[in-house]
Amino acid sequence: MRPMKTRTIDFSRYSSLKIGPRVDVTVIDSKEFDAGGYTLIGGANNLLISPTPPPLAMLDNEVFGFCELEADCIRAGGALKTGQLASFCRRHDLGGLEFTGNLPGTVGALVAMNAGMKAWETFTQLLWVDFGAGRVSAESIPHGYRHAQLPGIVYEAGFVRRSGFDRDLEAQFKAMRANQPQAPSAGSCFKNPPGDYAGGLIEAVGLKGFVQGGMAFSDQHANFLINTGGGTYEEAIWLIAEAQGRVKERFGVALELEVQVL
Numbered sequence: 001m002r003p004m005k006t007r008t009i010d011f012s013r014y015s016s017l018k019i020g021p022r023v024d025v026t027v028i029d030s031k032e033f034d035a036g037g038y039t040l041i042g043g044a045n046n047l048l049i050s051p052t053p054p055p056l057a058m059l060d061n062e063v064f065g066f067c068e069l070e071a072d073c074i075r076a077g078g079a080l081k082t083g084q085l086a087s088f089c090r091r092h093d094l095g096g097l098e099f100t101g102n103l104p105g106t107v108g109a110l111v112a113m114n115a116g117m118k119a120w121e122t123f124t125q126l127l128w129v130d131f132g133a134g135r136v137s138a139e140s141i142p143h144g145y146r147h148a149q150l151p152g153i154v155y156e157a158g159f160v161r162r163s164g165f166d167r168d169l170e171a172q173f174k175a176m177r178a179n180q181p182q183a184p185s186a187g188s189c190f191k192n193p194p195g196d197y198a199g200g201l202i203e204a205v206g207l208k209g210f211v212q213g214g215m216a217f218s219d220q221h222a223n224f225l226i227n228t229g230g231g232t233y234e235e236a237i238w239l240i241a242e243a244q245g246r247v248k249e250r251f252g253v254a255l256e257l258e259v260q261v262l
């Protein structure tokens, strides 16, 4: 058997929350990889990494970082960065994926999280996914708000090929992002409960701007858990539990994490 490639990642630098240990991550360079026992990571823009994460693996960007046009789709590798996907669309005048330019991450995680902004979601543009054994239609993959039930690793994905990159829409997404906290975060900490807003609930229980050590719920946007400097995993977990506890007690609503804790 071929020895597996690894890459040492310092999650206190690599992850968007700037929290986590230095660990060796297995690098996947072929679709024959046996994923059993591994948790996939992309750019760690939606992850809170504990001091003792499970065995981690990531796609090799050299192999799975491609993007090309086929007759009826945009074919993208799972390791392709979202910014590169958006640039590709701009360059080729393709519409529908403008939102990916302001959504940090990789194509594999876009699919896994059904990531999106406002009404634009990954699955509205997704045609198929290759989990290693050919193309599976997106329609057959159970998915919903910020989640998808995947049978394996996203090696490649095919998106709708439609002409007309919308620069106004791109500017709107950019403006939305500019109004959000700039401190290290993982975006929204909790999913919005049906018919409600997690940020509003966190504010209502007095946690907007609440600080615990180096972590806080932003005073700009309560659903952003931010690292104000030197924040730790334990402080983040404490704030998460505090918000869930207070919101449950006051409103009977169970806040579900959008950030994945590993």
Ligand SMILES: Cc1cc2nc3c(=O)[nH]c(=O)nc-3n(C[C@H](O)[C@H](O)[C@H](O)COP(=O)(O)OP(=O)(O)OC[C@H]3O[C@@H](n4cnc5c(N)ncnc54)[C@H](O)[C@@H]3O)c2cc1C
Pocket (backbone or CB within 6 Å): 016, 039, 040, 041, 042, 043, 044, 045, 046, 047, 059, 078, 079, 103, 104, 105, 106, 107, 108, 109, 110, 111, 112, 113, 114, 115, 116, 117, 146, 150, 152, 153, 154, 155, 185, 186, 187, 188, 260
């Ligand atoms: C400032 C900021 C703003 C954000 N705003 C938004 C927003 O508006 N909307 C939104 O939806 N998200 C938002 N996010 C979250 C983040 O951009 C998305 O969740 C993105 O999809 C994460 O990509 P990643 O490559 O960093 O994935 P990671 O954080 O590394 O992983 C996320 C999940 O995807 C899985 N995964 C990764 N790669 C693969 C693969 N190849 N195959 C199968 N599973 C895989 C992981 O196991 C994990 O469960 C924001 C994050 C930040 C930091």
